[in-house]
Amino acid sequence: MTRAAPKRRPTALPDATGLELAAQRVRDALDDAAVVGTSYHREQAMLEVAPARVHDVLEHLRDHDDEPYGFLASLHGCDYLPSEPRLGVHYQLLSMQRRERLGVKTRLGTDEPVVPTVTDLFPTADFQEREVYDFFGVVFDGHPDMRRILMPEDYEGHPQRRDFPIGGEPVLFTFNEHKLPRWYD
Amino acid sequence: MTDGLDTPYREREESISLGTLGEQPISGTDVDSRPDRETELMTINLGPHHPATHGVLRLLCELEGEVVRDIKPLIGYVHTGIEKSCEDQEYWKAITFVERMDYLAYYFNAQVYCMSVETLLEEEVPPRAQYLRVIHMELNRIASHLFWLGTAALDIGAITMLWWSLRERDLMLDLFEMSSGQRLHTRYFQVGGVFEDIPPGWEAKCRRALDIMPSRLDQYEALLDENEIWLQRTKNTGIVAREELLELGVTGPLLRAAGEPWDLRKAMPYSSYEDFQFRIPVGTVGDNYDRYRVRLVEIRESLKIVEQALDGLPEGPFITSNRKVALPPRHELATSMEALIHHFKLVTEGFRVPPGEAYSAIESPRGELGCYVLADGSAKPSRVHMRDPSFVNLQSLKRMGENSLIADFIACIAMLDPILGGIDR
Numbered sequence: 001m002t003r004a005a006p007k008r009r010p011t012a013l014p015d016a017t018g019l020e021l022a023a024q025r026v027r028d029a030l031d032d033a034a035v036v037g038t039s040y041h042r043e044q045a046m047l048e049v050a051p052a053r054v055h056d057v058l059e060h061l062r063d064h065d066d067e068p069y070g071f072l073a074s075l076h077g078c079d080y081l082p083s084e085p086r087l088g089v090h091y092q093l094l095s096m097q098r099r100e101r102l103g104v105k106t107r108l109g110t111d112e113p114v115v116p117t118v119t120d121l122f123p124t125a126d127f128q129e130r131e132v133y134d135f136f137g138v139v140f141d142g143h144p145d146m147r148r149i150l151m152p153e154d155y156e157g158h159p160q161r162r163d164f165p166i167g168g169e170p171v172l173f174t175f176n177e178h179k180l181p182r183w184y185d
Numbered sequence: 186m187t188d189g190l191d192t193p194y195r196e197r198e199e200s201i202s203l204g205t206l207g208e209q210p211i212s213g214t215d216v217d218s219r220p221d222r223e224t225e226l227m228t229i230n231l232g233p234h235h236p237a238t239h240g241v242l243r244l245l246c247e248l249e250g251e252v253v254r255d256i257k258p259l260i261g262y263v264h265t266g267i268e269k270s271c272e273d274q275e276y277w278k279a280i281t282f283v284e285r286m287d288y289l290a291y292y293f294n295a296q297v298y299c300m301s302v303e304t305l306l307e308e309e310v311p312p313r314a315q316y317l318r319v320i321h322m323e324l325n326r327i328a329s330h331l332f333w334l335g336t337a338a339l340d341i342g343a344i345t346m347l348w349w350s351l352r353e354r355d356l357m358l359d360l361f362e363m364s365s366g367q368r369l370h371t372r373y374f375q376v377g378g379v380f381e382d383i384p385p386g387w388e389a390k391c392r393r394a395l396d397i398m399p400s401r402l403d404q405y406e407a408l409l410d411e412n413e414i415w416l417q418r419t420k421n422t423g424i425v426a427r428e429e430l431l432e433l434g435v436t437g438p439l440l441r442a443a444g445e446p447w448d449l450r451k452a453m454p455y456s457s458y459e460d461f462q463f464r465i466p467v468g469t470v471g472d473n474y475d476r477y478r479v480r481l482v483e484i485r486e487s488l489k490i491v492e493q494a495l496d497g498l499p500e501g502p503f504i505t506s507n508r509k510v511a512l513p514p515r516h517e518l519a520t521s522m523e524a525l526i527h528h529f530k531l532v533t534e535g536f537r538v539p540p541g542e543a544y545s546a547i548e549s550p551r552g553e554l555g556c557y558v559l560a561d562g563s564a565k566p567s568r569v570h571m572r573d574p575s576f577v578n579l580q581s582l583k584r585m586g587e588n589s590l591i592a593d594f595i596a597c598i599a600m601l602d603p604i605l606g607g608i609d610r
Binding site for chain 2: 128
């Protein structure tokens with residue numbers, strides 16, 4: 001029984017340099033406007049891309065890059081209120097061979113947020129894009145089945161946006177169902 | 186549905202009786218007009234309230250005779266907005282919320298959420314806390330797999346398995362109760378460590394459970410591996426190729442059963458997993474039988490990890506000594522003004538997390554459990570998202586179940602191990 005010294009984990013890859021190199025490779029393969037910026041925060045590499053170029057960038061990173069990422073681990077949305085553009089869509093890429101994670105994010109405003117779908121590259125994005133649409137109202141252009149997934153189909157609003165209030169949702173019972181408007185439409 | 190909307194639902198409801206059918210022959214009974222039963226497609230709802238769907242999962246199935254041709258999962262019946270609720274809670278209070286997502290793997294939810302917050306805070310977890318977390322997570326993995334084993338066997342008709350595996354699951358729950366006071370949703374993990382050290386006698390009790398388990402696992406195998414019904418339902422059913430599973434984002438035992446040795450505990454170790462010797466079981470065929478075998482071997486490997494962690498449990502603090510994050514020890518409150526102030530600030534306001542975003546992932550019993558936390562500098566998270574493995578894995582159900590018998594399809598749902606609390610969140 002000895003008091004073990006705290007271990008330092010090895011630095012997760014790609015590091016800041018690796019991220020810049022990856023961003024440069026994307027710029028070279030596509031064009032400079034595709035990559036908006038990079039951020040390296042708490043050992044997490046994140047590539048920010050233009051909304052319209054998400055599909056091109058992910059296709060490059062999956063198929064043509066020198067250090068490819070073959071697995072889409074997670075796709076989720078977030079709301080950066082109060083900063084603009086407000087909405088963000090994150091793609092967490094994973095390379096199982098090199099054991100590296102790379103985040104790709106894109107930011108877009110709340111009026112007509114549209115991002116090209118990546119379901120043709122990563123079929124796993126199907127449910128997750130529907131979830132982002134459901135909760136943030138981001139439309140994925142070209143998605144085969146762009147419907148709500150967790151909220152009821154007739155629900156109004158996108159509840160995970162930061163300006164959507166918590167609570168106040170009426171609970172439906174048989175005694176008050178005729179008082180609640182339009183639940184049966 | 187336009188008439189009589191003013192009358193409440195219960196009063197509008199009518200049972201179908203022969204009286205309402207009138208003079209018309211009942212559809213399908215007229216021999217001449219009956220469609221060819223060989224080619225007729227029938228659409229049925231499996232669920233949402235059906236014991237074989239492991240929760241409130243609704244599956245819209247196209248059947249051709251007894252063969253399932255198409256499956257559409259319809260989900261959201263137990264969506265309770267946990268992610269939204271977390272945005273209204275302080276960081277340390279949100280742990281209680283995230284634990285309720287995947288309700289069989291509560292330690293894992295808490296761990297991945299705490300990991301994300303610790304990443305944002307740059308907070309080191311003391312070695313003893315890391316080991317305690319590993320012990321509890323692996324016990325939780327065993328409990329989760331045991332529950333899966335019991336319900337999966339129940340779906341195929343082996344009811345004894347349910348009693349046996351729940352009996353052994355209670356060994357784990359007793360341990361959880363002893364260390365944290367709760368059997369389920371223990372809230373044992375804190376940001377920066379764990380809530381309390383394990384009490385005296387816990388280790389001995391844990392070792393007794395570890396001693397019992399291997400012989401019990403032998404019993405399960407004896408019961409199932411020579412059971413003709415079990416073998417026929419699981420062997421060579423629900424096969425999906427490894428490449429296809431990777432495209433669908435499937436992780437965990439399902440992926441390993443198809444031959445891909447991907448386990449985050451080995452590939453990207455967290456919480457001191459690199460200290461332990463264990464193996465990653467993989468399958469060769471990728472059928473339901475492999476999925477069952479992989480999980481059963483995983484239980485044995487988890488037992489080994491717990492044993493090693495108990496043997497090598499380091500001395501030291503069980504939670505970080507950073508008073509800005511973790512509550513001070515109770516005895517300090519009586520003597521130290523700073524401790525009192527820290528305690529007051531933590532309980533009333535919580536701790537603030539510097540702005541930033543982090544994604545962490547761990548290996549839950551069902552695959553990669555990821556947590557994305559967006560911090561805006563306040564004491565409450567701006568966004569908490571769980572990448573739940575059940576939610577992503579559910580997309581592979583169509584590929585597993587299509588063109589199989591409906592009874593095999595039930596086995597596929599069981600082997601998928603979906604937890605609807607995690608899917609709907």
